[in-house]
Each structure stands twice: as structure tokens, then as C-alpha cells.
Amino acid sequence: DTGVSQNPRHKITKRGQNVTFRCDPISEHNRLYWYRQTLGQGPEFLTYFQNEAQLEKSRLLSDRFSAERPKGSFSTLEIQRTEQGDSAMYLCASSWGQGDEQFFGPGTRLTVL
Amino acid sequence: GQNIDQPTEMTATEGAIVQINCTYQTSGFNGLFWYQQHAGEAPTFLSYNVLDGLEEKGRFSSFLSRSKGYSYLLLKELQMKDSASYLCAVRPLYTGFQKLVFGTGTRLLVSP
Numbered sequence: 001d002t003g004v005s006q007n008p009r010h011k012i013t014k015r016g017q018n019v020t021f022r023c024d025p026i027s028e029h030n031r032l033y034w035y036r037q038t039l040g041q042g043p044e045f046l047t048y049f050q051n052e053a054q055l056e057k058s059r060l061l062s063d064r065f066s067a068e069r070p071k072g073s074f075s076t077l078e079i080q081r082t083e084q085g086d087s088a089m090y091l092c093a094s095s096w097g098q099g100d101e102q103f104f105g106p107g108t109r110l111t112v113l
Numbered sequence: 114g115q116n117i118d119q120p121t122e123m124t125a126t127e128g129a130i131v132q133i134n135c136t137y138q139t140s141g142f143n144g145l146f147w148y149q150q151h152a153g154e155a156p157t158f159l160s161y162n163v164l165d166g167l168e169e170k171g172r173f174s175s176f177l178s179r180s181k182g183y184s185y186l187l188l189k190e191l192q193m194k195d196s197a198s199y200l201c202a203v204r205p206l207y208t209g210f211q212k213l214v215f216g217t218g219t220r221l222l223v224s225p
Binding site: 035041 | 117146211215216217218
């Protein structure tokens with residue numbers, strides 16, 4: 001197992017475009033999290049899945065954001081009509097139900113021009 | 114509400130010991146985590162405290178006092194590779210799940 005992977009690693013887009021990021025968690029981890037991190041700040045929680053169920057969403061997740069985890073394995077995060085304020089590092093993490101440690105992926109750095 | 118405070122920056126010398134403090138105010142408490150994050154990389158787990166006291170792991174130790182809402186990360190025998198940001202994160206009890214609330218991080222610079 002090579003850990004949590006995220007694709008793409010970098011994404012540059014124009015304002016108003018839609019973007020989609022993918023996260024592949026560690027195998028058999030049933031909990032998956034999305035965070036957003038801007039320069040000089042700690043990660044901010046966006047949403048959380050247990051298996052395929054999305055159990056919690058932050059108020060940071062506006063209507064333009066949607067996340068899915070259709071088969072309880074990989075997850076996608078889509079941002080519609082991107083804005084310059086969406087520019088950030090989007091981090092995915094996973095954990096096993098009984099474990100406490102969240103393992104983070106390398107992140108997708110989004111730049112909205 | 115939730116509030117986590119840690120110093121923005123610290124400097125130390127190679128071979129020395131440094132203590133990074135974290136104070137928190139959260140809606141319930143279900144554990145405190147320390148992560149290390151090198152520039153441009155993902156956070157990596159360092160330590161976890163849920164009960165009061167000191168947890169030691171090699172050159173790294175973490176302390177927790179729940180009554181004071183206080184934790185620190187102690188790094189011994191500093192090495193140049195320890196230059197990174199150190200993130201304090203709390204798991205609030207009210208969520209019932211494992212969401213983490215992070216501080217802004219402490220940027221540590223280790224000099225020769």
C-alpha cells in the first residue's frame with residue numbers, strides 16, 4: 001500500500017470553470033476526509049465520509065462544492081464555477097474506523113486565475 | 114466555538130531542545146494531535162494525546178493538560194530536517210466522528 005493518493009497534484013483553471021479532484025484512500029480505510037489549506041493556515045475541514053455515506057459537511061462547503069464516494073473507496077471533490085477565493089491546497093485524508101490517526105495525501109493545489 | 118492558539122514562528126539551533134505550545138478552547142474534547150508539515154507536502158502524524166500526561170516517541174514528546182486546555186510538543190536533539198510547520202489539532206467531542214480542528218501551525222526554523 002502506497003498511502004493516500006490524490007490527482008491531479010496541480011490544477012490551474014480560469015474563473016468560472018468547473019474542476020474535479022480525485023482521492024484514493026489507503027485500502028480498507030472506511031473513513032475519508034477532505035480539508036482545504038491556504039498559505040500560512042492549518043487545514044480546514046470540509047467534509048467527511050464513512051464508507052459511501054457523507055456524514056458531515058462544513059459550512060465552508062458552499063453549494064458550488066460537491067463530494068462523492070460512490071462505492072466507499074475513492075472520492076471526488078467537484079467545484080463548480082470556480083472563484084479566485086477557491087485557490088488553495090485541497091487535502092484528502094483517510095483513517096480506519098477504530099484508529100485515531102488520519103493519513104493525509106499529498107494534496108491538489110488549485111490556482112484559479 | 115473552537116479556538117486553537119500556537120505561536121506563529123520559532124527558531125532554534127541544531128542539537129538543541131524546543132517546546133512548541135498549543136492552547137485550545139473547543140466544544141468538548143476527544144483528543145489532541147500533533148502533525149508535522151514540510152513546505153509543499155502533506156501533514157504527517159507525530160503524536161496523539163487523549164489523557165493527561167506525557168507521551169514519548171523517540172526525539173518527540175507531547176504533553177496534555179485537559180483542565181488547562183494546554184499541550185506542548187517537545188523536540189529534542191534538533192536536526193536540520195526538523196525545520197517544518199508543526200500543527201496542533203483537536204478533535205471536538207460534539208461531532209461524534211473524527212473531524213479535526215487545526216491551529217494555524219508553528220513554523221520552526223532550525224539553524225546550524
